[in-house]
Every structure is written in structure tokens, then in C-alpha cells.
Amino acid sequence: MDPQSNATSVIAVVQIAGKVWSLCWEYYSGAGDAKPDIDRLMGCTLALQHLLQHVQCLTKDPGAAKLVVSRELIESTAWELEREFKSLQKVLEPGGGQDIPKSCVEWPLQKEDVEKIIQLLERHKTTLITAMNCDQMYDADYSL
Secondary structure, three states: OOHHHHHHHHHHHHHHHHHHHHHHHHHHOOOHHHHHHHHHHHHHHHHHHHHHHHHHHHHHOHHHHHOOOHHHHHHHHHHHHHHHHHHHHHHHOHHHHOOOOHHHOOOOOOHHHHHHHHHHHHHHHHHHHHHHHHHHHHHHHHHO
């Protein structure tokens, strides 16, 4: 697996995460009691998006060949995140993606759904961070 394919898959996830964040923001004004859930989902999505942007920079770096541990995890996690964000995007797009103001549409997720999504996103974030930390330790051990 080459670093370029990792970068490409990470770019796709960063883009779809941005779309999900934007959809959440569109619901925010008319969300009422759901605002805390939307805030949490937006915050988690944004944090994961920032992490993925850093991962993307690392995968483009000439030293990306040293990503021994995380190479496969980055790609598989990016694939899973892309699938999850696309699924979430479908849920958040009312009327099959028609241009209906989100402030006129009820927030489509229950508190329990938001919690499950956030737990899933946090798990993927932890996987990425752990993989990157393992690579740092691996690189430090073999550079001694």
C-alpha cells in the first residue's frame, strides 16, 4: 500500500466530514432541544477532521514510508469513516438531498443515535492516534 493511496482516502474523509459538519450547522438554528446533541456531533466531527488533516500531511511527507504500524490502519479507518460519514450525510439530507431549508426540518437523530455516532467517531479517532503513537515509538526504537 503506497502512501499516496492513504493520502487520497484521507482527503475523501476530510471532505465528507466537512459536508456532515455543514449539514449539522444548517439544522442548528431550528434545532431547539437538539442543540446540545448537534454541538457535540459537530465538535467531534471537527476534531476528527483536524486529526485527519494532520494524518494527511504525514502521509504526504517523504518520511511516510516509515509509517509501518499505521499504514494499514489509516486506510482501513479512513474507509470506515468515509462509509459512516456518507451514511450520516444521507440521514441529515432531508428529502433525498433536495434544497429544503434545514431550519424547517426537524433534527432527524435521537439523543441515543447521536451518542452511538459520537462513540464510533471517538473510537476511530483513538485508533488513528494510537497507530501514529506506535509508529513514533517504532521509529524511535529503530533509530537508536
